[in-house]
Amino acid sequence: MIPKKVRSHLVQNEDLIFEQSSPGKIGYQLPPLDVPEVDPVEALGAGRVRASIEDFPEVSEVEVIRHFTRLSTWNYAIDLGMYPLGSCTMKYNPRINEAVARIEGLAWAHPYQPESLSQGAMEVTARLEEALLEITGLDAITLQPAAGAHGELTGILLVRALLEAQGNPRKRILTPDSAHGTNPATAGIAGYEVQNIRSNDQGMIDLEELARAVDTDVAALMVTNPNTLGVFEENIVKAADILHAKGAMVYMDGANMNALVGIARPGDFGIDVMHLNLHKTFSTPHGGGGPGSGPVAVKKHLEPFLPVPRLRRVGDLLTWDYDRPQSIGKVRAFYGNFGVLVRALAYIYAHGGPGLRNATVDAVLNANYLRHKLRPYFELPYDRPNMHEVVFSDDRQAAKGVRTGDMAKRLIDYGFHPYTVSFPLIVHGALMIEPTETESKRELDQFVEAMISIASEVDTEAETVLKAPHMTRTTKVDEVTAARKPIVRWQKG
């Protein structure tokens, strides 16, 4: 069956830029020099000047444009359709955000220009801080971390700094077995041992297991809420109490904040510190893997430890305050990924308070709609109402030799990006689906149709699914050879 969303299409081939290079071609212009020329060898010394940049490209402007335009047609993107990647919150990236981030006074502001000539940029920062604090219900925030994982690291360093100030940094961080891989990796980088906590039969934090694990060597619990099954941790308040009773803290991975904005605030349910992913919840573009931004919000007791500098209002003016003796220091140069902050603030302005809540409602409704539509065809290991995403398992299909990864590849032939495969680890053969509020019922129904069709192919023509994708320009790639004999750069043949 050829689904409605796709048909065959001409896709051009394209060599690497190095293979198109031809001596003497240029794609740039510089104005004539208005100062005396300088001989580099004379100015810098003979041993310091390179002969040339060997094998560097030499191409014209139109060749550059065609090169990247052709390459771009080999990508899938949100602009082409639904991206049901669980945990990744692939929502529409509004273009007004791009436009305002390019306004000269913002895009060309130098981080060291005088504060008196930076008040606009500082105001953007202040307003975003204020909005994010209202959304999270926490007391203070830093916008410095460059990405979610960077925010996690910052958050755990804050925990460590507070505990150290109290005399003992402690030894262990607890992570549920449903956690994102970054959580244990972060704990390790921050100098902590990691202890896994088994979830209960509902996929939730097991309070008894938790109580057994928490002692005065535990620094914090890192928890994602809603958890990676897309379900709100019903015992989060009690879990926080268990940690707090032993002087430990609760860190929240904000990856799933798209389920909570305007509905529930981490500051109200026992969270001490959390990060947000502006590139998920607040619509800044993923850009093929960055840039992101990972603000960290905290309760009052962690505020003295936030990275320097902190924004402060003095009269009518904003100023950067570096005099913070208890600060963990800097986690990144300057003030964070400012351009991403501008986009996130534009998103918040476009929605407003009521609109942000509506977006959450739509995201949760979309995910529940998919659960109901797909549950007759796929196993639902934790069968209960979900928030913004839903996790199926491949149990029924695996019995016929087809796994979640195979079906994900087949989904590409139907014109969709795959869902998240084999995560969370607590679900065997997981299909993790997050539609976000972006998708219309029409797009969701096309997705459902595709998934049902694949489920039926598993019964009738499993080979078609196993060998997918069939309709892409590039077929399945040999990742094993790539890793065994890594070729990570072009070299002149």
Place this chain on the structure above:
Amino acid sequence: MLAVCGLQSADELFEQVPAAARIDHALKIAPGLSEYEIADTFKALAAKNAVGYASFLGAGVYNHYRPVVVDSIVSRGEFLTSYTPYQSEISQGTLTTIFEFQTMICQLTGMDVANASMYDGSTAVPEAAMMAVRVTKRSRVLVARSVHPEYREVLATYAKNQGLPVEEVGYDAETGQLDLADLDAKLNGETACVIIQSPNFFGIVEDTDAVAARAHALGALLVYTFAEAVSLGLLEPPRAADIVAGELQSFAISPSYGGPFAGIMAAKEKFIRQLPGRLVGETKDTNGNRAFCLTLATREQHIRREKATSNICTNQALIALMATVFMELYGKQGLRELATQNLAKSRYLESKLKPRFTGPSFNEFVAVAGDPEEVNRQLLEKKIIGGLPLAKFYPELAGTMLLCATEMTKRADMDTVAEVFTS
């Protein structure tokens, strides 16, 4: 859709959220604005920043021309709105551009392998230090005091929590280059790496080979960092280094009040499995066609979890793409011409002022300024943002400022700066 879910109202969707955890009020954020109002709001904010000033600020963030082609390409939805390229079959566009990026970073730095990019230069440096610690199984880190002060601050934050002692190596008070005698005194068999920046924070080109020889003699690695990538168009690449970790902001990435930028991490071939971050490798698809994919993922957090080389998930793909387009547009000839213009402009300005150091500078230098704040105040009246007074980062350099001139700097403005300095 509610009916399909067996629900009467949208509020029922949230019944799983315990009442105690729910928000008790409507978000205190004003109702949504139209597109026109949003644009207007940000234009008003932008107008409160410096607009229409000439600037002599560098210090890690440089004012270079940004060819318009760069924005046409990075604005394409296929690049802008795609995810990390895990699904190779439908991500060959992004993967191919990263492969070209990795290649050009190797060509520029003289290294064998480069990753898909880092957050920025300031975070690439501590990642390089941690990598050197893994490679050498030693823990002491030596960092030149002439490395960007904010990079050193970030390094201190990371190192403290890894239990890595970091010690600074001074600079020669006359040349502004690394003080080799101080290096000799501090280097020993426990040193994991020596970190230098070139051109350093004072704009001065370091003698990389001399530092490398000393580090290698004691089994330490040399980490070379740079904040001004344009310098690579002209300077001898740091082939003697083991790891190169730097910042690409100069390659068509707008200053944007300090970010987002893109860092790089490159190294000798033998260290490939210790590199943090994403790597793209070449392979074939089942039809035998050339294809690319993310590779060596066993180093990364989603596989290794707490044993990963770093907790980094993303690179800075879209920003690295800006740099990729820039490098291909300027190419072999352009990057050299650009670097040569920068050198000429900066040397012109330097010839009119009193440089603090004698070492060879690239496109910025430290000038003796008497009262730098007063000089800058007078320049502001002429719509010129002067240099960075160095007392904030280097108390011993009070009375000096760091000035930068690029291909964007006009001779007339440099003459004005010279007048104010000498008046």
